[in-house]
Each structure stands twice: as structure tokens, then as C-alpha cells.
Amino acid sequence: MATQRRPPVSATDPSVPNAVTQSNNKSTANKSSGDIGGLGVLDVVRVLGGLLLLSSCLSWLSTDKSSLTWGWNPWFLRVGEWKTLTQGPVRLTDKQLEAYDGTDPxxxxxxxxxxxxxxxxxxxxxxxxxxxxxxFAGRDAARAFITGCFQEDLTPDLRGVEEMFVPRDAPESAASGSDATVSEVPYPTYDPTAPEGEHVPDSQPKAVKVEKSPKRELSKAQLKIRREQEYRQARKNVAKTLEGWHVLFRGDKDKKYFKVGEVVRPSGWLDKLPKRGLCEAAKKARPIRKEE
Incomplete structure (x- = not known):
């Protein structure tokens, strides 16, 4: 008995669905459904761009037209920083630096x-x-930035400037007298805890003597430790003060300033300068040491 063969199915036969056509139709349907129910990538970019533009406009108005980023000024947004990176750092001596004091436009x-x-x-x-x-232009006046003595301390010499932050003893007039100090304080003229009618307020307040505890004397070892601690903290205060100015001139506070290079100085340059003491303003600014 001969085997009958089924005739091949034609791809163009309309009665037989094409798998590829069905797959394409399904993908198109899904894509159309996704566009209707959600946002495309381009839509998200447009929304974010609009929010960024709105934020920049609000920042511009809120900061008196000084910042588009709400005062945030990282180094990669500063034109000056990129200029320094492309052209290389400036290296000048103190004498060469004088030519950049602004007199030459x-x-x-x-x-x-x-x-x-x-x-x-x-x-x-x-x-x-x-x-x-x-x-300040055309020079390194680091000392004046700390002491505030703009006439005497226009120099990069920072030796001894930490003295400004080392506490000083109280004035002699305040420290004179015996260790036990007598002072008068008003005595209460009315005792709220006393039964009514048993206490009559005095017409004049009384005074009582109050003795302060005697000042504790420190040994030589304790004085040495205290001195080391005070100078250690004073040096930290110097560094903190300098860093505050560096932040300003680096442009971190949205100023249009930026770092361009370093001052070149010969070895031992500091030893050739005469040592200086604290200016009068810095002396007066020294904190008074608290009693132990």
C-alpha cells in the first residue's frame, strides 16, 4: 500500500498563520502599549532637563544672580581650574610675583x-x-591673614605666630590679693518655705561672705604638659585659619578665584629673615587662660 504524502504548506497560504508575522505583531503591540502606559527614555531626559533648568533659574534669583548651583562650586565646574590644568601651574619667585599686583592691566x-x-x-x-x-596683591602675606596686622605683617614668615592663640595669664590687677577672695551677695529677704506669719522680710538685704577656693598650684611637670597642649592647639588654630583663607581663594565659596601655582623659594630662605614678635593687635587678641 503506497504512503500518501501531505502536500507542503505554503508560506503564502492565508489560512496558516505565520509565526514570524505573529511575533512581530506582538512586539509592535507591546511597544505601542508601553508608549501609552509609560514614559520613554527621551521623555525622562526632557523632564530631568526641565527640572535642572528650573533649579538653576531659582538659584540664580535666590543668590542675587551669583550662582546657578545654589552656591555649590566644585573644582570641575570652575573655568580657572581647567585653564590651569591645560596651561600648567605657574611658578614664580617672590620678586617675580610683585609684577602681578594689578598695576599692569x-x-x-x-x-x-x-x-x-x-x-x-x-x-x-x-x-x-x-x-x-x-x-595683598603681588606678595605672600600669610602672616597678616592670621594676625590682622596689615601694615606690620605683610610677610610669609609664620614663625612664632602661634603665640597669638596661646592663652595668657589674667592681668595682675585681677589676680592680685589673697587666694581666698571675699565678696558680698544679697541675702534672700523672704523665705518661701517658712510658715506664713513666722518670717518678716527685712527692709535691707543682708550680706554674707563667700570665700573662693584657693588657686591650685601646678607642678613643673604639669606646667610643661599644659604648655605643650596649648601650643599644640595653637598650631592647629593657625592651620585652621589658613585653611579658611585657602577655601576662599580656591573658589570653594563661589568666588571667581582659583589656584594657579606655587611660589619658588631657595632652601633656607626663612633663616635669612629676622625673627619678629607678635604685633600689638595680635597680643591683645590672645585669649585669657581660665583658672584651673
């Missing part, structure tokens, strides 16, 4: 702080000729 205005050079051309009105801080 074709040159930028530089100041140096503890060996680091900053471009403050954006503040030419302040640091240029006639500006309130022109004396």
Missing part, C-alpha cells in the same frame, strides 16, 4: 598664601590699585 592679579599662588583677577576692584586690599 594686561596681567592677572595674583596673591600668594603660604606659598600657594591664586588668581584674584575677578576681584580686581578689591585687590587692584585703589582697592581696599591692594596691599
Amino acid at each position: 594686561n596681567k592677572p592679579v595674583y596673591i600668594a598664601l603660604n606659598g600657594t599662588i591664586y588668581d584674584v583677577s575677578a576681584g580686581r576692584k578689591t585687590y587692584g590699585p585703589g582697592g581696599s586690599y591692594h596691599f
Whole structure:
């Protein structure tokens, strides 16, 4: 008996569904459904871009037209930082630095702080000729930034400046007298705990003597330890004060200043300068040591 063969199914036969056609139709349907029920990537980008633009406009208005990023000014957003990276750092001697004090309009205005050079051309009105801080331009005046003595301390010499933060003893007038001090304090004229009618308030307040505890004397070892601790903390205060100025001139506070390089000095340059003491303003600013 001969085997009958089934005739082949034609791909064009409309009665037989094509698997590929069905798959494509399903994908198209799903895609259309997704577009209707959700957002595409392009839509998300548009929404985020709109929010970013709105935030920048609000920042511009809220910060008096000084910042588009709410005061956030990282280094990678600063044009000056990229300029330094592409052109390389500036290396100047103290003598060469003097040429950048703003008197030449074709040159930028530089100041140096503890060996680091900053471009403050954006503040030419302040640091240029006639500006309130022109004396800082074209030099390293790190000491004056700490002491506040703008006439005496326009120098990078920081030796001994930590004395400004070392506590001093109280004035002799306050420390004179015996260790036990007698003072008078008003005595209460009415005792709220006494039964009514048993206590009559005095017409004049009485006074009682109150003796302060005698001052504790420290041994030589204790004095040495205290001195070391005070100077250690004083050096930290110097570094903290300098860092506060570095933050300003680096542009971290949205100023248009930026670092451009370093001051080049020969070995042993500091030893050739005469040592200086604290200026009068720095002496008066020293804290008074608290009694033990």
C-alpha cells in the first residue's frame, strides 16, 4: 500500500498563520502599549532637563544672580581650574610675583598664601590699585591673614605666630590679693518655705561672705604638659585659619578665584629673615587662660 504524502504548506497560504508575522505583531503591540502606559527614555531626559533648568533659574534669583548651583562650586565646574590644568601651574619667585599686583592691566592679579599662588583677577576692584586690599596683591602675606596686622605683617614668615592663640595669664590687677577672695551677695529677704506669719522680710538685704577656693598650684611637670597642649592647639588654630583663607581663594565659596601655582623659594630662605614678635593687635587678641 503506497504512503500518501501531505502536500507542503505554503508560506503564502492565508489560512496558516505565520509565526514570524505573529511575533512581530506582538512586539509592535507591546511597544505601542508601553508608549501609552509609560514614559520613554527621551521623555525622562526632557523632564530631568526641565527640572535642572528650573533649579538653576531659582538659584540664580535666590543668590542675587551669583550662582546657578545654589552656591555649590566644585573644582570641575570652575573655568580657572581647567585653564590651569591645560596651561600648567605657574611658578614664580617672590620678586617675580610683585609684577602681578594689578598695576599692569594686561596681567592677572595674583596673591600668594603660604606659598600657594591664586588668581584674584575677578576681584580686581578689591585687590587692584585703589582697592581696599591692594596691599595683598603681588606678595605672600600669610602672616597678616592670621594676625590682622596689615601694615606690620605683610610677610610669609609664620614663625612664632602661634603665640597669638596661646592663652595668657589674667592681668595682675585681677589676680592680685589673697587666694581666698571675699565678696558680698544679697541675702534672700523672704523665705518661701517658712510658715506664713513666722518670717518678716527685712527692709535691707543682708550680706554674707563667700570665700573662693584657693588657686591650685601646678607642678613643673604639669606646667610643661599644659604648655605643650596649648601650643599644640595653637598650631592647629593657625592651620585652621589658613585653611579658611585657602577655601576662599580656591573658589570653594563661589568666588571667581582659583589656584594657579606655587611660589619658588631657595632652601633656607626663612633663616635669612629676622625673627619678629607678635604685633600689638595680635597680643591683645590672645585669649585669657581660665583658672584651673
